[in-house]
Amino acid sequence: MEQNVIRLEQKLVKDIQGEFIVPSYQRGYRWGQEEVKMLLKDVYDNGDKRPYYLQPIVVKRTPEGYEVIDGQQRLTTLYLIYSCMYNAVPQMGKPAFVLKYATRKGSEEFLQTIDLSLRDKNVDYWFMCDAIETIQAWFQEQPDPFTAMFNFRRFFSEKVYIIWYEVGDNEDGIPLFTRLNIGKIPLTSAELVKAMFLNRDSGITEEKRDEIALQWDNIERELHNDRLWYFLSNQYSNQYQTRIDLVLNLMAKKAEDNREKYYTFFYFEQLRNQQGQSLDEIWRSIQHTFLTLKDWYENHELYHKIGYLIASSSRNLQQLYKLVEGKTKDEFTAALNDEIRASIKIDGNYSDLSYEKQNDYKWISKLLLLFNVESVRLNGEQTEWFPFNKFKFNDKGESAWSLEHIHAQQSEGLQKQEVWKEWLKLHIPSVKAVDEHEEHRDLIQRMEVAMNADTLTRTEFDMLQSEAVACLSVEGNMEYLHSIANLALLNAGDNAALNNSTFDVKRNKIIELDKCGEYIPFCTKMVFLKYYSPSENNQLHFWGQSDRIAYISAMNSVLHDYLEEEIQIETEAK
Numbered sequence: 001m002e003q004n005v006i007r008l009e010q011k012l013v014k015d016i017q018g019e020f021i022v023p024s025y026q027r028g029y030r031w032g033q034e035e036v037k038m039l040l041k042d043v044y045d046n047g048d049k050r051p052y053y054l055q056p057i058v059v060k061r062t063p064e065g066y067e068v069i070d071g072q073q074r075l076t077t078l079y080l081i082y083s084c085m086y087n088a089v090p091q092m093g094k095p096a097f098v099l100k101y102a103t104r105k106g107s108e109e110f111l112q113t114i115d116l117s118l119r120d121k122n123v124d125y126w127f128m129c130d131a132i133e134t135i136q137a138w139f140q141e142q143p144d145p146f147t148a149m150f151n152f153r154r155f156f157s158e159k160v161y162i163i164w165y166e167v168g169d170n171e172d173g174i175p176l177f178t179r180l181n182i183g184k185i186p187l188t189s190a191e192l193v194k195a196m197f198l199n200r201d202s203g204i205t206e207e208k209r210d211e212i213a214l215q216w217d218n219i220e221r222e223l224h225n226d227r228l229w230y231f232l233s234n235q236y237s238n239q240y241q242t243r244i245d246l247v248l249n250l251m252a253k254k255a256e257d258n259r260e261k262y263y264t265f266f267y268f269e270q271l272r273n274q275q276g277q278s279l280d281e282i283w284r285s286i287q288h289t290f291l292t293l294k295d296w297y298e299n300h301e302l303y304h305k306i307g308y309l310i311a312s313s314s315r316n317l318q319q320l321y322k323l324v325e326g327k328t329k330d331e332f333t334a335a336l337n338d339e340i341r342a343s344i345k346i347d348g349n350y351s352d353l354s355y356e357k358q359n360d361y362k363w364i365s366k367l368l369l370l371f372n373v374e375s376v377r378l379n380g381e382q383t384e385w386f387p388f389n390k391f392k393f394n395d396k397g398e399s400a401w402s403l404e405h406i407h408a409q410q411s412e413g414l415q416k417q418e419v420w421k422e423w424l425k426l427h428i429p430s431v432k433a434v435d436e437h438e439e440h441r442d443l444i445q446r447m448e449v450a451m452n453a454d455t456l457t458r459t460e461f462d463m464l465q466s467e468a469v470a471c472l473s474v475e476g477n478m479e480y481l482h483s484i485a486n487l488a489l490l491n492a493g494d495n496a497a498l499n500n501s502t503f504d505v506k507r508n509k510i511i512e513l514d515k516c517g518e519y520i521p522f523c524t525k526m527v528f529l530k531y532y533s534p535s536e537n538n539q540l541h542f543w544g545q546s547d548r549i550a551y552i553s554a555m556n557s558v559l560h561d562y563l564e565e566e567i568q569i570e571t572e573a574k
Helices: 033-046 072-088 105-113 116-121 123-141 145-158 173-181 189-198 206-223 226-232 245-252 263-273 279-298 300-311 317-323 329-343 358-378 388-392 417-434 441-452 458-471 503-515 522-528 545-558
Strands: 007-012 018-022 052-062 065-070 097-101 160-167 402-405 487-490
Touching: 007 145, 007 189, 033 052, 033 072, 033 123, 033 145, 052 072, 065 072, 065 160, 072 097, 072 105, 072 123, 072 145, 097 105, 105 123, 116 123, 123 145, 145 160, 160 189, 189 206, 189 245, 189 263, 189 279, 206 226, 206 245, 206 279, 226 279, 226 300, 226 388, 245 263, 245 279, 245 317, 263 279, 279 300, 279 317, 300 317, 300 329, 300 358, 300 388, 317 329, 329 358, 358 402, 358 487, 358 522, 358 545, 417 441, 417 458, 417 503, 441 458, 487 522, 503 522, 522 545
Parallel strands: 018 065, 018 097, 052 160
Antiparallel strands: 007 160, 052 065, 402 487
């Protein structure tokens, strides 16, 4: 087992020494001008500011030298940069390492001589020559080429590191190379941090390494529980190769827009090498961070309040983790309440918000999400917990909800004949259901004929649609069409006919989806089941004034602690 433990360290570029064998299972050198220029620019732009880290070079020690499992392209480019500087200024010295090729013997000799006249002899030479010319041209483009070369040499000696990842003697290079290069198990920051603890030179016992490896895998497995993951994150889980990255990035304070691949690994390397923390201390901090997140997840009140703030993008995990620092549980809860109040604070009254205004859409969405989350929370932990995993994404990784009209009266989204016919098909049963005295028999017949006709004009559909909506609407509905009193969170997807349907049609669809086990946000289900509406004069097929007033009243009741008095949602529609 000991032989399979990896060795991980940061190594200055100048300290890369020895013989490196590129095995037969790897292709030849293939970096183009863009990759070469990017490496040159990155080193030159960062080398004088702070320690700069190149991506990992994965090797295995053999009797002949180091077998290069991953990083051949980068290692070869470093060799070519050294060679170009040596050819221009011999006192800079030759590269301290040698590259050999298991099946391309001539490439080793070519690298020793750098004869550009051999460019067309084979494809490997062509790419190497192109890289050499790119390096030479880049140095010549600098204000003082020789100063640039001396700076480069100094950066390689003082500031620029590679991540040296040496696997155990018993590791089979071919399957490891395959995993790394087809993206199944890339060397993420998490993989490298884990390797810090499993490193045979880590200074901790083999028994402790085994313990950490087991605990690490347990954390990773727990984070594969989608209920926990989507409570903490708005990122689709497939975007993370290893989910423990979430915990490590949190500790490293890595910003969401930070694209530096190994930023988090460098943070933990600095904890150990510059701040002098032991691996045991670092591991305890990782465990403590994860257990804090898990405590939030298992606390019914914190789960819902934190979950709302993250799901609504009002606060991210890093901000909330910082918020809890130095606070008791009661103080943290009070701080969360303040954050929730701030998240829905607007200038004016919520009854003035409109679906048609782009900025208002965001505020209505937040309010309705909070209404749903708080409604579930107030039901008590013995009933149900809001399912952030189902709310955020469906099985295809698509957003699982949108802001929809409870009762729609417009057909703006209906542009195609097949959609018009689908709309008629959806509404015929509802018109029949309210036609107690057969007052709309003629309308039903005309809708059926139009639905089955070979062609249907826009004018014909608009007339039928207008009559059907009038039949299925309560007088005065148009005035409140785009207000919060007529909006709910609903997953209608791309079904334009359903999106533009009246209350009764949507109600039937909600019931159908609910029977099939589809996720329906709690308050949306209550709306279409008429849970909030008073029983007297309850019209099952319509969404009218009394329904809107009851809906708004329920929001005020549930969200009373978060709504400031001066912007309280009115209990009577304006």
